[in-house]
Amino acid sequence: MAINFPARLRDEDLATCLLKRYLAPDPVTGYTRYSGAHFERIGGGGDRPEVADQFTAEDLLAVTMLSVRIEGYHALEILYYQASELNGLLAQIRPGIALQDTQAKTLIAEGGPAWNLWSMICDIEARPESHRIGPVAAGKLLARKRPQLLPVYDSRIKKVLSRPRIDNRWWHDLRDQLINDQDLVRELESVRDRAAAGHMSLLRIFDVMVWMFSWEGEDGPCSQAIPD
Numbered sequence: 001m002a003i004n005f006p007a008r009l010r011d012e013d014l015a016t017c018l019l020k021r022y023l024a025p026d027p028v029t030g031y032t033r034y035s036g037a038h039f040e041r042i043g044g045g046g047d048r049p050e051v052a053d054q055f056t057a058e059d060l061l062a063v064t065m066l067s068v069r070i071e072g073y074h075a076l077e078i079l080y081y082q083a084s085e086l087n088g089l090l091a092q093i094r095p096g097i098a099l100q101d102t103q104a105k106t107l108i109a110e111g112g113p114a115w116n117l118w119s120m121i122c123d124i125e126a127r128p129e130s131h132r133i134g135p136v137a138a139g140k141l142l143a144r145k146r147p148q149l150l151p152v153y154d155s156r157i158k159k160v161l162s163r164p165r166i167d168n169r170w171w172h173d174l175r176d177q178l179i180n181d182q183d184l185v186r187e188l189e190s191v192r193d194r195a196a197a198g199h200m201s202l203l204r205i206f207d208v209m210v211w212m213f214s215w216e217g218e219d220g221p222c223s224q225a226i227p228d
Contacts, residue, residue, distance in 0.1 A: 001169060003177045004162045008223065009213055012190055017222035018212035019195040019205060035065040036208070039144065040199055046144035053091040055079060055145070062144050066152065068137040073126030078141075082124070089117040090145060098148045099171070099203060100178040100185070107149065108171045114150060118142055147201040156214040157207065174203075 008014055026033045042065065043051075043058030051058075055078050060070045070078065078086060092113035097103050107114045121138040125131070135153075142150045153170050157163070163170065178185055188202040197205065216222060 001173050003173060006160065006213065008218060009209060010184075010187065012187055012194070014222050015187065015191045015209045016194045018209050018216065019191055019197060021222065022208050022212050023195065023197060036067075036211075037065075038062075039065045040147065040204065045147075045199075047095045047147060049095075052095045052145070054087045055083065055090070055141070059141060059144050063137060063140045066140050066154075068140055070133060070137055070141065073130065074124055074133050077124045077126050078121065082120075086117065086120065089113050089120065093117070093146055093149065095146065096148060097146075099151065099175045104149055104175060108175070110168075114142065114146070114171075118150075143203070143207075147204055149203075151203040152207040154211075156211045160210050160214045174206075178202075 022034050023037045024033060025031060032038065039062050040046075042062045043056070046052075046056075046059050046062060057075075057079065060075050060078065063070060090113075093107055094103075097107065099108075106112050109115060118135075118138050121133055121141060122135050124133045136155075139150065139153045143152045151171065151174055153167075158167065185202065188205050191209070192198065192200060192202065192205050200208075212222075213220075
């Protein structure tokens with residue numbers, strides 16, 4: 001299924017403005033306006049070589065920057081009790097593979113390493129009375145570890161892109177879009193360069209553009225500054 005983009009998001013000037021606003025400090029406090037601006041940077045990144053194949057406490061802290069929490073007994077399951085199996089699956093997903101690369105197809109397929117890892121984390125229910133970690137938090141944790149392969153997904157993405165209620169095709173649909181829409185890839189690369197966001201993957205650039213648009217819409221500061 002093709003990704004249903006709002007037409008305005010294909011405007012590079014608007015997309016660049018949204019990304020810059022996300023990364024910019026608050027003019028009053030001088031602190032970062034959005035905590036998510038530190039998602040990639042905390043601890044030097046989740047895919048840096050020395051920790052690329054293991055989940056760390058820094059990774060769990062990083063996902064809190066995106067407004068989800070994996071804490072308490074859920075954290076212990078990831079870091080200790082199920083660490084061997086989870087890290088073993090993670091190690092099967094070589095860092096640096098992009099979602100549109102040929103190797104990605106088998107990794108994200110149902111039954112593949114990425115799918116199985118996401119499913120396993122999603123279903124962690126540390127105690128009988130506790131809730132599952134869930135798909136959104138699991139996806140954000142994997143986006144921290146494999147930022148070029150696995151995109152963030154949450155209610156904002158779902159709403160802006162008019163995704164179906166039950167959405168098991170997100171990874172595959174975005175992969176198809178990136179393969180078949182080379183203009184989108186060039187736009188994302190251009191937006192990243194213009195916003196001086198070289199530390200972010202193209203998938204994260206895409207995520208931030210959509211997330212910011214979900215808050216600002218057609219009438220936000222960026223839209224007002226950039227004529228149609």
